[in-house]
Amino acid sequence: MPQHRYLLTEDRIPARWYNIAADLPTPMPPPLAPDGGPLQPDMMTPIFPMELILQEVSQERFIPIPDPVREMYALWRPTPLYRALNWERALGTDCRIFYKYEGVSPAGSHKPNTSVPQAYYNAQAGVKRLSTETGAGQWGSSLAMACQLYGLECKVYMVRVSYDAKPYRRLMMETWGGQCVASPSQETNAGRAILAEHPDSPGSLGIAISEAVEDAATREDTNYALGSVLNHVLLHQTVVGQEAVEQLRMAGAEPDVVIGCVGGGSNFAGISFPFLAEKFAGKDIQVIAAEPAACPSLTRGHYGYDFGDTAGMTPLLPMHTLGHSFVPPAIHSGGLRYHGMAPLVSHLVHTGLVEARAYSQVECFTEAVGFARAEGIIPAPEPSHAIRAVVEEVQRAKEEGKAKTILFNLCGHGNFDMAAYESHLTGQMVDLELPQDELDRAAAELSSMPAVG
Amino acid sequence: MPQHRYLLTEDRIPARWYNIAADLPTPMPPPLAPDGGPLQPDMMTPIFPMELILQEVSQERFIPIPDPVREMYALWRPTPLYRALNWERALGTDCRIFYKYEGVSPAGSHKPNTSVPQAYYNAQAGVKRLSTETGAGQWGSSLAMACQLYGLECKVYMVRVSYDAKPYRRLMMETWGGQCVASPSQETNAGRAILAEHPDSPGSLGIAISEAVEDAATREDTNYALGSVLNHVLLHQTVVGQEAVEQLRMAGAEPDVVIGCVGGGSNFAGISFPFLAEKFAGKDIQVIAAEPAACPSLTRGHYGYDFGDTAGMTPLLPMHTLGHSFVPPAIHSGGLRYHGMAPLVSHLVHTGLVEARAYSQVECFTEAVGFARAEGIIPAPEPSHAIRAVVEEVQRAKEEGKAKTILFNLCGHGNFDMAAYESHLTGQMVDLELPQDELDRAAAELSSMPAVG
Numbered sequence: 001m002p003q004h005r006y007l008l009t010e011d012r013i014p015a016r017w018y019n020i021a022a023d024l025p026t027p028m029p030p031p032l033a034p035d036g037g038p039l040q041p042d043m044m045t046p047i048f049p050m051e052l053i054l055q056e057v058s059q060e061r062f063i064p065i066p067d068p069v070r071e072m073y074a075l076w077r078p079t080p081l082y083r084a085l086n087w088e089r090a091l092g093t094d095c096r097i098f099y100k101y102e103g104v105s106p107a108g109s110h111k112p113n114t115s116v117p118q119a120y121y122n123a124q125a126g127v128k129r130l131s132t133e134t135g136a137g138q139w140g141s142s143l144a145m146a147c148q149l150y151g152l153e154c155k156v157y158m159v160r161v162s163y164d165a166k167p168y169r170r171l172m173m174e175t176w177g178g179q180c181v182a183s184p185s186q187e188t189n190a191g192r193a194i195l196a197e198h199p200d201s202p203g204s205l206g207i208a209i210s211e212a213v214e215d216a217a218t219r220e221d222t223n224y225a226l227g228s229v230l231n232h233v234l235l236h237q238t239v240v241g242q243e244a245v246e247q248l249r250m251a252g253a254e255p256d257v258v259i260g261c262v263g264g265g266s267n268f269a270g271i272s273f274p275f276l277a278e279k280f281a282g283k284d285i286q287v288i289a290a291e292p293a294a295c296p297s298l299t300r301g302h303y304g305y306d307f308g309d310t311a312g313m314t315p316l317l318p319m320h321t322l323g324h325s326f327v328p329p330a331i332h333s334g335g336l337r338y339h340g341m342a343p344l345v346s347h348l349v350h351t352g353l354v355e356a357r358a359y360s361q362v363e364c365f366t367e368a369v370g371f372a373r374a375e376g377i378i379p380a381p382e383p384s385h386a387i388r389a390v391v392e393e394v395q396r397a398k399e400e401g402k403a404k405t406i407l408f409n410l411c412g413h414g415n416f417d418m419a420a421y422e423s424h425l426t427g428q429m430v431d432l433e434l435p436q437d438e439l440d441r442a443a444a445e446l447s448s449m450p451a452v453g
Numbered sequence: 454m455p456q457h458r459y460l461l462t463e464d465r466i467p468a469r470w471y472n473i474a475a476d477l478p479t480p481m482p483p484p485l486a487p488d489g490g491p492l493q494p495d496m497m498t499p500i501f502p503m504e505l506i507l508q509e510v511s512q513e514r515f516i517p518i519p520d521p522v523r524e525m526y527a528l529w530r531p532t533p534l535y536r537a538l539n540w541e542r543a544l545g546t547d548c549r550i551f552y553k554y555e556g557v558s559p560a561g562s563h564k565p566n567t568s569v570p571q572a573y574y575n576a577q578a579g580v581k582r583l584s585t586e587t588g589a590g591q592w593g594s595s596l597a598m599a600c601q602l603y604g605l606e607c608k609v610y611m612v613r614v615s616y617d618a619k620p621y622r623r624l625m626m627e628t629w630g631g632q633c634v635a636s637p638s639q640e641t642n643a644g645r646a647i648l649a650e651h652p653d654s655p656g657s658l659g660i661a662i663s664e665a666v667e668d669a670a671t672r673e674d675t676n677y678a679l680g681s682v683l684n685h686v687l688l689h690q691t692v693v694g695q696e697a698v699e700q701l702r703m704a705g706a707e708p709d710v711v712i713g714c715v716g717g718g719s720n721f722a723g724i725s726f727p728f729l730a731e732k733f734a735g736k737d738i739q740v741i742a743a744e745p746a747a748c749p750s751l752t753r754g755h756y757g758y759d760f761g762d763t764a765g766m767t768p769l770l771p772m773h774t775l776g777h778s779f780v781p782p783a784i785h786s787g788g789l790r791y792h793g794m795a796p797l798v799s800h801l802v803h804t805g806l807v808e809a810r811a812y813s814q815v816e817c818f819t820e821a822v823g824f825a826r827a828e829g830i831i832p833a834p835e836p837s838h839a840i841r842a843v844v845e846e847v848q849r850a851k852e853e854g855k856a857k858t859i860l861f862n863l864c865g866h867g868n869f870d871m872a873a874y875e876s877h878l879t880g881q882m883v884d885l886e887l888p889q890d891e892l893d894r895a896a897a898e899l900s901s902m903p904a905v906g
Contacts, residue, residue: 001463001464001520001523001524001527002524003463003527004463004524004527004528005463005527005528007460007462007463009460010454010456010457010458010460011454067454070454071454071455071457074454074456074457074458075457075458075539075828075829076829086528086602104557105829106825106828106829106830106831107829108868112829145829148826149539149827149829167871167875168621168868168871168872171871171872171874171875171878172831172871174874174875174878175822175825175826175831175871175874175878176825176826177826369628372559372628372629373601373628373629373630374602375528375559376528376529376558376559376560376565376598376602377559378559378625378628415561415621415868415869416868418620418621418624418625418628419621419624421624421627421628422620422624422627425624425627425628
């Protein structure tokens with residue numbers, strides 16, 4: 001019987017996170033203080049616990065995962081690796097396609113991989129409450145769950161367009177005891193300022209980050225938690241790729257191509273960093289980051305310093321960015337609507353180690369439906385970009401007469417995104433254009449920012 | 454590190470289904486033809502393939518699972534068995550609580566365990582199209598998925614109240630290529646007759662079954678598929694309990710109590726029948742079926758012959774029933790809104806081998822939220838009845854000063870039922886009363902039915 005799934009037992013949950021910073025062929029530029037000066041670790045202490053600040057700047061190759069975190073991981077990890085046998089047949093390809101499936105977590109995505117350790121370290125540090133932003137709600141629900149597991153309060157600022165389109169994600173947060181408000185909100189200076197200028201603002205991750213950071217910075221009992229972008233967040237996600245390395249070994253396979261979708265960069269980092277370690281060691285592996293054409297920071301953005309949020313409260317990060325005041329069109333992939341990109345992922349693209357591609361949402365949903373009809377699992381809109389990239393690679397392999405081994409990260413299920421599928425199945429989905437004037441305006445702001453290197 | 458999950462590898466997918474009919478201490482009464490005469494197997498051939506008819510009447514203890522079915526099972530099976538360590542701590546109990554989690558299937562419930570073999574046998578028999586009914590949509594979505602996997606068309610009659618309350622389940626069916634209409638519909642004589650009398654009918658499983666059976670009986674290319682009640686459906690679900698037997702052995706545990714919720718009886722049969730085999734062999738195991746107080750066929754119904762559907766098109770089944778024209782109140786557990794009960798489950802309750810209990814929905818959701826906050830997974834409304842029964846058993850064990858081992862079937866997740874959680878979290882959920890006059894009216898019809906035995 002051909003094997004569909006490669007499972008690991010609980011004792012194979014990775015014992016350490018892989019820190020790619022230790023292995024980069026060229027070092028990454030440092031973040032800067034908001035005023036452009038050097039960033040001191042203690043500027044972060046009002047909103048992050050020390051353990052996470054140390055992870056953010058660590059140069060150690062491996063960081064041990066605390067036993068209590070591994071025990072919580074065991075609620076859903078190790079996750080399965082699938083061979084997409086049915087989909088391969090449907091595509092008529094000789095390529096072998098594998099996918100790591102992170103939708104088995106209670107929140108339905110990869111996000112609990114970092115919400116659990118973040119809540120753990122904050123609880124250990126005596127923090128009582130966490131604030132955060134969320135786009136489509138995957139991150140907010142994951143943090144609400146983790147806070148509940150460790151007895152913390154949780155406040156989530158949810159991007160308005162997703163708050164309206166995805167009420168069930170909000171209810172998920174509330175079921176887990178979290179509090180959720182639409183962003184921009186009237187609860188912060190940052191939110192009120194945006195609403196004063198744009199009462200109908202659909203919101204953006206950049207705006208919601210400003211609100212959540214302000215909440216944490218102005219309350220003694222509260223820290224901030226970020227669901228992507230930062231080094232320590234990407235670090236936590238490397239459990240995904242580490243397990244996949246071991247599972248592919250079980251399958252007797254080595255990947256020629258590794259693919260993940262990118263918004264802030266965390267699920268992509270999770271699947272790809274452990275394979276990039278093998279690439280650094282000489283293996284021939286192509287690594288592809290798939291982003292939405294409606295928010296193309298890697299393929300059409302500027303590489304330089306920019307704020308992580310819209311209000312300019314965060315440090316300046318060296319990254320691909322569309323400008324921190326850019327508000328992306330309201331595509332269904334709420335989790336990919338971010339103006340910037342993780343500095344580590346940006347650096348890897350900038351130095352040519354990772355290739356970036358952009359896809360529009362209609363072509364992505366077309367392939368996602370094909371995947372669902374073959375494999376059963378209905379993908380979230382975000383990983384439909386990875387699925388689109390897989391199909392492109394399958395077509396290229398056919399043209400080249402090659403039979404490649406392709407791995408991608410199916411970072412979440414689409415159970416809360418069925419309205420998007422309705423839009424697609426009824427032919428109402430459109431490819432949202434980038435508003436060029438808005439893009440130009442946001443990009444113009446970047447000219448006053450420090451350059452990289 | 455304490456172990457949360459017990460996993461089996463793909464080669465441990467059961468190779469055969471367990472047929473409890475072979476082991477029953479007293480034989481089950483036979484079904485009868487609609488006119489009360491003997492039922493001939495060939496009366497079933499217009500709507501079922503021969504392989505399933507043979508399974509329906511088989512007295513063989515084990516029936517081999519075809520390899521192609523096991524291969525499709527591998528898309529999600531074996532499913533994990535969890536030790537509910539966090540929930541045990543939250544409940545403050547010395548009992549060990551295990552749950553088998555069927556929500557990892559693409560459709561999010563145990564239903565694909567039978568939709569896949571049913572679609573397979575029909576495809577093998579040359580059938581082109583399947584019709585069925587669905588309550589909350591778990592069964593309809595599961596059959597749509599299975600039909601897509603085997604290249605069959607799929608038509609689903611979905612109970613009106615669920616069709617309106619759970620649009621995302623319909624979209625799931627459509628994503629998998631199925632067709633879904635609200636029942637009662639204008640597409641069948643049965644549906645039109647109901648609508649003529651009750652234009653605002655919320656529908657029921659009994660009505661939807663009438664529509665789906667009529668569809669299959671009147672179309673040459675179409676067979677009918679049922680998601681519960683019948684022997685062959687319960688048979689297919691025994692993969693659940695067989696895996697759990699092996700997983701509990703891995704955990705070094707033997708259950709004192711086995712619990713499942715019951716609507717038509719299939720998930721309950723799946724988890725309990727393999728343990729009842731051990732009970733028949735002398736082991737001391739208490740088996741509990743948990744049903745909704747708003748549709749209490751086992752605890753308040755009549756045990757006798759009744760139709761499986763509302764229009765009286767099916768054979769007469771020996772079962773606990775509230776009367777085939779009874780329309781249950783619109784509780785959130787759409788999957789449990791059935792007037793009757795599987796003959797096998799009814800027989801086991803009638804002969805004292807299984808204990809039945811009824812719970813109202815508010816108490817069930819209260820415990821489901823407690824479970825979700827401890828274990829992460831948000832349960833579907835249906836298994837919240839099993840969760841409520843577990844809490845009752847935990848309390849009894851405390852009173853008795855015992856530390857029992859309790860196993861229950863978490864037969865699906867609640868991702869599509871967040872509106873029900875909203876109703877509960879905002880204090881708007883109420884316990885729907887049984888309409889006594891409606892109950893009396895339906896029960897009166899039963900007096901003209903043949904008695905059992």
